[in-house]
Structures are given as structure tokens and as C-alpha cells.
Amino acid sequence: MKILIIEDENNIAQLIRLYLEQAGYEVVIAGDGVAGLELHAREKPDLVILDLMLPALDGMEVCRRIRAWADTPILMLTARQGEEDRIAGLELGADDYLVKPFSPREVVSRVRAILRRTALAGAGAHRAGAAGGNGSEGGQNEQTRQGSEREELRFPGLVINIPARRVEVNGQRVALTVKEFDLLVVLASSPERVFTREVLLNKVWGYDYLGDGRTVDVHIGTLRKKIEAVPGAPRNIKTVWGVGYKFEPEAPA
Secondary structure (H helix, E strand, C coil): CEEEEECCCHHHHHHHHHHHHHCCCEEEEECCHHHHHHHHHHHCCCEEEEECCCCCCCHHHHHHHHHHHCCCCEEEEECCCCHHHHHHHHHHCCCEEEECCCCHHHHHHHHHHHHHHHHHHHHHHHHHHHHCCCCCCCCCCCCECCCCCCCEEEECCEEEECCCCEEEECCEEECCCHHHHHHHHHHHCCCCCEEEHHHHHHHHHCCCCCCCHHHHHHHHHHHHHHHHCCCCCCCCEEEECCCEEEECCCCCC
16 A cells, blocks of 8 residues: 655654555655645555645645545544644544654554555445445334444434434535544444543544544534534533543433
């Protein structure tokens, strides 16, 4: 698989390249945002590692432009400790972020986890498409479809179409990033169950993910912000203080 690194600090880019190539990936490097967009269009990488602080065209704008034409997974790199840049990047469509300084081994681990989740999501959509066209299913529970391979989760004011990766709140479609959608599905698939941050990290980011609970907190925050921006939206995602999060269906009005 091919990884595109867009990073203006050559020593960092070469170090990441070394570890990724040792892990079996093909790597191409761009030193600024403009060159990164050109390489993305030409090379069609499987994942982009994108620094936020770039000359000519910053990482936010590069992310925005990539998202305008492709759903390539994006791992953002930032030297800033504040949450504002991370939240902004996630809202633009980045799948994950790392704060500098970081371990090159962690970069490889995150890349593997993102690509694994992307492959699983693609395989699930392919299976659902191959099984489609068999007519409507009767006797479905209003809250969820029964069975281990539910295609749609329904709650008052909220519909989650899993194969299409589509979310509607009060009939209005809401655009979520890959990780936001995966988080919502994990929580909504087990209403009232309390998930710790560690469990959510394992389920959404992969078992070898080396991040911390703040990653979950940031993604939950952006997920809530998007869903609750719809007028009259249900407030299903609850914080269980000192433990984690749960999905709590609202009673029909």
C-alpha cells in the first residue's frame, strides 16, 4: 500500500519513511502543500500523513481540498498542544492526529489501524451492496434491526444507515468523518451500555492503537457538535463521569 507524507521538515519525513518502508509500505514525500496535492492526484495513495504547519498551503487547506475529491484516510501531524487545531482538522475530515514529538513506531501503528478500519468498512459496504436488491424486509423493530449484521439503526430523530455510512437527524443528513461514524455505530449498537475510553479506542482505532483517552474525547465532542447542530436533535450521547460514554435513546415525543 502507498503512503503519501506531506511534511516540510525533511528529517521528520525521512524518519517516518524509514519506519513505514520497514513495515512494508511504499512511501512518497512532498515538502509543501501544493506539491502534496499534485502527488495525491498523481499517485492516488492509500493514506496521507499530513503536517499542519506547511509552507505555501497549510495543512488545513490541503485537507479541505483532498476531501473535496477523495475519501483518502488522513493522519494529521501537529506541533500545537491545544485542542483547537485538532478539532478543526477532525471537522475537516481528518481520521486521526498525532502531536509532535511522537514515536515513529506509533506512526506505523496508527497507519495500520486506520488502514485496517478503512478496509473493514469497505468490505462491509461491498457485502451489503452484493446482498441488496432483495426487496423490503418486514417486521423490523423501530429501534434496531435484529441480528448480527444489522444494516440500519433507528431511534427517535436519528437514523444510521451502516452500509451507506449515512446519518440522518430529524430527516437532515449529517456528514461525519470515518472515526465519528464508527464511534456512533459502536455506541448506538449497544444502547445504555457504558463504554470506557480504552474499549472505544480498541473498537474504533484498533487493538494496537497507542493513543490516549483524549483522542476519544475530541472525537465525541465533534460528533456531538455535528449531530446537535440540527434543530431539535436528540441528545443521545451521554458522558458517564469517570468512566466513559454511552448511547441513551430518547423516548418518542
